[in-house]
Amino acid sequence: MAVAAVLQAASLATTTTWLDAGAFRKEGLIGAQCVHKIVSARGPCAIRASLSKDDVAAPNAFAKVLHNCPTCVAVAAALLVPFSSTAADVDVDTERVSAISEPSVLISGPPTKDANALLRDALPLDNKPIKEVQKFLEDITEEMKVPDEKVLEPVERDVRQATLVLNQSKEEILSYIAESKRQEGDHILTTLNEELEGFQKQLEEKDSSIVLPRQKELLRLIGDLEETMIAKFPYEIPEEYAKRPLLMGRATLEMKVLVKNNPNVKDAVLHIVLDGYNAPVTAGNFVDLVERRFYDGMEIQRSDGFVLQTGDPDGPAEGFVDPATGQVRTVPLEIMVEGQKQPIYGTTLELQELGLPKAKIKLPFNAFGTMAMARQESDNNSGSSQVFWLLKESELTPNGDSIHDGRYAVFGYVTENEGLLANLKAGDVIESIRVLHGLDNLVNPSYVVRLL
Structure with a gap:
């Protein structure tokens, strides 16, 4: 983890550092008192600083809080600099980082990392x-x-x-x-x-x-x-997407995976909750593919410790080819932001594009097993059938400030046995994905109903 690496370097630079859960305490409007005990020629760290409203507007104001303490600088740097990692096949970009909206994230409360809690908070x-x-x-x-x-x-x-x-x-x-x-x-x-x-x-x-x-x-x-408090779907789907397969609510799925070459795990059974309230087009597309048995027998195609990915079919196409049209069926990038009446379509939540510096994402990348739609980096609306699960959880990042929040469409979370995702490798086979509950929330299905 980047934070751990930079903290290690900082501790070496200051001889010895003990870190505890209360390493930063809130001070004033924004800022912190560092309570690290750092043994060095200069003696214990005793930085204590807070900023007034006037200071907040001053250039480099937050730097005045941190410049005397190498450990403080390390934490800030680890949160603000880009991460480096391998790119996804279709393509999870780990070299760009969403800007942290304000320095006070360093002293905010612990992030929500539980998938079920995130789903409860995301209800309209x-x-x-x-x-x-x-x-x-x-x-x-x-x-x-x-x-x-x-x-x-x-x-x-x-x-x-x-x-x-x-x-x-x-x-x-x-x-x-x-x-x-x-x-x-x-x-x-x-x-x-x-x-x-x-x-x-x-x-x-x-x-x-x-x-x-x-x-x-x-x-x-x-x-x-x-x-039970949600009487009807809370908004109208834009006309251009209204006739697509849509999940107008939630659905619970069971995914069974045959695990190869792992003596500790022979098969994995995971439960996934898809959230159509906040990503109806993306979740509807996936449920429609599940009902087509598109993923049955497909291998896991990427597992690198950061994400697990599948959904690339055999052949030259990088997504689902709809037999009705002979073309790859794609879905738009779909991001629901707190306070918006409906998802934002087709654009990432870059600050320059939408002016939403403090946008809170309804379905953030905070839980281990967060499920999202992969896409080509050059085309926001190129998602089709390739999906990925995040194999990390946020330790320091508040909801909505993850690397991928606002750039990839989250549409569900693994809610049971999510830890088994870490045991899956490229080459393991998805035996089946089935809808356990909520299939009646799928409208405009394009699959042929199977009489099984």
């Missing part, structure tokens, strides 16, 4: 009570990372608060459930309340081993409940 929903319940339960993840015998105390507090909000806001939560999904929503809400109360009783036994499994199940119920 604004229900404050249920989001508050969700936040209390998601906070448990960070609290369980602290090796402390009293770790269950904040967990118990979060569960009590989540239960309290759920009970106090039950009527408001129910009012958001779509009429057509009322029975399902009522059932989920009742189950959620019962599970929260049962969780509280279990926590009285002070058994920390139960916490994360119960948290996962409760958050799954919240995600299911939130989906």
